[in-house]
Amino acid sequence: MLTTNIVALSYAAAAAAFFFLSGLLLTSWRGRLHGMVLTVACLLSALWAATVAYQATLGRPISLLTDILEILRNAGWTAFLVMLLGPLRQTEVLSPPRVKPAVVAVTGFYLLLFLVTLYSYEGLGTAPFGAMASVVGRGAMAVIGMILVEQLYRNTPAKQRWGIKFACLGIGGLFAYDFYLYSDAMLFRQVSPEIWTARGIVNALVVPLMAVSAARNPQWSLGISVSRRILFHSTALLGAAMYLLVMAAAGYYLRFFGGNWGPVLQVAFLFGAVALLLIVLFSGTLRSWLKVFISKNFFSYNYDYREEWLRFILTLSEDGHGLGERAIQAIAELVESPGGALWISSESGDCELVAHWNMPLAGGIEPVNSPFCRFLENQQWVMDLQEYDTNPEKYAAITIPQWLRAIPKAWLVVPLIQHGGLFGFVLLAQPRSRIRLNWEVNDLLKIAGRQAASYLAQQEAANALLVARQFESFNRMSTFVVHDLKNLVSQLSLLLSLTEKHKNNPEFQKDMTDTVDFSVQKMKLLLQKLSSGTSDEKSAPLPIENLLQQAVAAKLADTPKPVLEIQDPGLEVFANWVRLERVIGHLIQNAIEATPRDGQVLVHLARQDESAIIEVKDSGHGMSEEFIRERLFKPFESTKSAGMGIGVFESREYIRELGGQLEVTSSQSGGTTFRVMLPLHRQDQAVERVA
Template identity: 60%
Template sequence: MTQIVTFSYLVAAVGFLLLGAMWLTSWRSHYHRGILSAACLLTAGWAATVGYQSHADIPLSMAADVLEILRNATWSFFLVVLLGRHRSPYSRLPLGLSNKVAAAASCYALFLAATLYGWWGGHLFEEFGILSSMTIRVGVAVFGMLLVEQVYRNKPEQERWAIKFACLGIGGMFAYDFYMYSDALLFRQINSDIWAARGAVNAVTVPLIAISMARSASWNTELALSRRVMFHSAALFGSALYLLAMGMAGYFLRFFGGSWGTLMQAAFLFAALLLLVGILFSGTFRSWLKVFISKHFYTYNYDYREEWLRFTRTLSEPGPGLGPRAIQAIANLVESPGGALWLRSDPGQYEPAAHWHMPAQEYCEDAGSPFCRYLEQSQWVIDLREAARAPEKYPGLVLPDWLEQQARAWLVVPMMMHGSLLGFVVLQQSRSPVNLNWEVIDLLKIAGVQGASYLAQQEAADALIVARQFESFNRMSTFVVHDLKNLVSQLSLMVVNAEKHRNNPEFQRDMLETVELSVEKMKLMLQKLGRSANAEKAGPLAIGDVVKQAISDKRGFEPHPVLRIRSPNLMVLADRERLERVLGHLVQNAIEATPRDGKVTIEVTRRGGHALVSIQDTGVGMDEEFIRERLFKPFESTKAAGMGIGAFESREYIQELGGRLEISSTPQIGTTFDVILPLHRVQVAQAEPRAVRLEDSLDSE
């Protein structure tokens, strides 16, 4: 068995050594050369170490474990590099690593640290045993297979042929490790036969990887680690190293602590864990780590795509509170914990409009003050500490007293809109030192302009809402005037006929009833003016009764309208007053357009799931152009005293109820208005009513 193990691992060592040397000395320049060569040479060194120790019949040393850890880490890093800049169809990130890659890199950093921790734990603590070590190694193997799957699936079809053999080879190594360590985890020891075949299995993968290396010209990828990946990976890896160090310290406390050792170890480890949680949840530490990574690992301080997406997302969140969100979006760019916003008001001064993680402010600044003029003319971001230390860098700047009294005030960011100062933001001192170079200052300027545009848009939207409220009020007033005009017309007609029919008792009764109806309508009108438009509530109505009431108001006109209810008890959902006014207007228009010897007929019937009110007259009629161009246009009327809104209001309300208004007219012959309204849903669900006998229909004048 010893000879078999030696031969198996030495074959793998020779194969990977030749593969790594061939790739390292290749004349072809390639971005992946160093990573792939390192992975091959580390695998060769690991296999040679295991083969030599097996041949010498000595237990595996720490060197073999460390080389195995480095081998897995390098192959995994090579897979992360292959993921590269390609946009995955499952990812929403167009550049850099996808979300899945970011999770892979961050989690693998934790796995690598956990492997180191488990390896040291297996040597330092007997209670770890084979279970902890094998569990971690199984996890690393599983994650390696997941990376292989991600690499192959996220590549386009034209690139898969170049990397498929490498995926097979590397995935095969991780799959065999998963099989071997899972078996060891199940039986509490490594199977010697599986262990012996491991070297040969790794050697079989050499030709597969070599084929992909020959096709490496089509590896159209390059690594682009985002700041988010670096931040989380550094935090996870640092946490694992911290836990490893604390675990070693706890071991020595237990070893040298005597009878108190166990207590000291438990208390120390618990305190160390609490300290780690406190550090990881500390905003100051997170800010320091972000600034450190941006300063030492990247050319620019910001990943502008991510920063701008976050900035825009913060401003675009639905709901109120745009002011605090604007402060937050600007403050996050420089790791500031809070700030306050001043906006220009109508009286010509800047008033506190919002605050975020900062006490509410009471100080106002006049728009014509030197401070505001300086901000508007220079459009500079003011560093208050620098202005106090070196005022010559801000010539002409006069800080207001209330601003100098702000203990933690740090930056003043102007919010410009079309060259004028809409407002400004005062930010508190950042959690970690931030170098205010040209890049940071320019980003703050742009953020101020963008925030000002959102705030100006909100102000415009609020102004539009107020204007629409006034428009609604004016429109209601117009309708009130229109109703008053109709009442005046009725009363005027009554006054004209009073001289002729003053001694007629029937006329006197009609006159009294007309006056009573007019007074009642005026009272209803006053009630409407005293409540909001939302007070109108729709309810089930018998359309026949509404039409009867609308016609009864016109009994003093000639020709007298005739009502025929073909389908009684039809129910619709509407506001009674408004629907009666709409139908009354259409009836009155028909009467006014018809000579005294003509006819105006109103029929109520059912058409499927709708109620139909047909208003027919034998009047002057209308042509198609008038109906199309002028009939429903507000404030246009052919009448001398007309308002031109009756037909418009009628059509709008009928459509609001889910119905429609149909017109058919022929000049000098007559016009028909068909009001079609949906029946109340309770009535629609019932069966069709039985036909009403002709003698049951109502004719009224």
């Protein structure tokens, strides 16, 4: 019983191996007639091994069907070798004029062997002469196969043997083992059970050798193309099925040898095995590895470009997350990267972080004219940061920004090129499975970066157009406000002139006159500003300390009262007093409104190098990172019911106009700090402005 089980397992392994190789030939590799014959030979070998395993499982002896399938299997491999020898121009034994007669002779031999095999089974296997003739004939088949393998290898040019040597080893191994088996049978007048049993395992071991040669010679295979997705799911399904079969067998033996605990252990083991399978199947790392493995080993190119490009465009076009995050995701999925971040060049002359996807620790600002950005723009290369660490000369030994090197798991920098210029760049995290960056991957990332840049540039243009239209609408609204105010001023002026006729109640008239006069003057001033649209006041050197004192004093009536700290007095900046006071006052007012009555608002002035640093700190509820990035500096976006949403936007624009910067740091429930950096005024700057 034990020997029968071993025979069944040995030949079942051979059948599974040949069926798997046949499936690969039919689904993934491409070719013509050679591939058809190779596939038929593999299928015949699989059917023969499966038949032997089936009969061994039932405990039956070798039947006529098994012997016929063995002859057909050997005929298939012989036909494949003859077809490979046919195109050779020079051979020592089988030159082209002799190929056709040789084929006829081999075919006749196989027909004769087929008849001898039929005769050996006459009378239910009682023809000893026929049985021995059949054994001799099969030994002769093995000799013919070995001769063909030797001729194929010897007559193949040395430079081309790389592609066939493993096939010669595999097929030659099959025929060599058969010769050993039947030589032993002729010597001892019977087939050795041990050698026969091991024959299945030997057949299974040579399948990988044939698979390697088939991969190196795609012209052997059929011209059928199956998508990577089908092959991916088929491979995953096959692996899951094999895993479940092994686990079921293990569970059976646990039940058999486990005694009283056997059924309990079997159920627990099978449940754990199924749970582990589900975890593995839903593992992003395993799926990524399997995709890369299939692309590397079964396809000429790493990508199915049609499928990848459709997925790329669909990711960019779908709704949901912002376009920046979708662009990162679309590029990252090309190289199995789990996350990334996006920087886009802004009007300030810096590449600023605008979006991140599964990379929350990314951050930093890089000037567009820095060596790093100039290299990306001029070379348009995909930078491998790990390769840079080992070979910086390849990237002209440029200096990688420190903030970029500090980002965990940073891997690739993909430039976004728009009209020959650097629109921005994407930083990708290290992939789930190892990706070899070759010309194909680099070219695909470059093209994807250009496509993503066009989408992002279109969005930037659309946003700019929207802002322009909003400003146009705001100006149109101002025109109507001016008209209404003009009418109101006229009415109030008329009322003021009429009140002079009613002097019976001097106190009442005085209060009314003061009130109306104040309203008229205020509305006239507003009317003047709205009508002109610009201020006549010009920029000049001003003491920033005095301006802050005036801005803080204007807010002392509010609660909490702002506190002013002057660390470095006597600093001067070149700006317009009214506009800069309005900017600082707006930041202070926002801090007061965001802080509870028992909180604190602090205005701090200090010097840092050649800049005046104004910090407006509060202990209010703070803002989220998403709000700061997407809404804080966006015009016409306001969280106030009566706000117009242009205060912070106008503040940043004027500070940039002065050559400074406005930064904000905040955390929810941790307060907010606005940091205004203005260049200090020097006498030589004043001379340059006058000149």
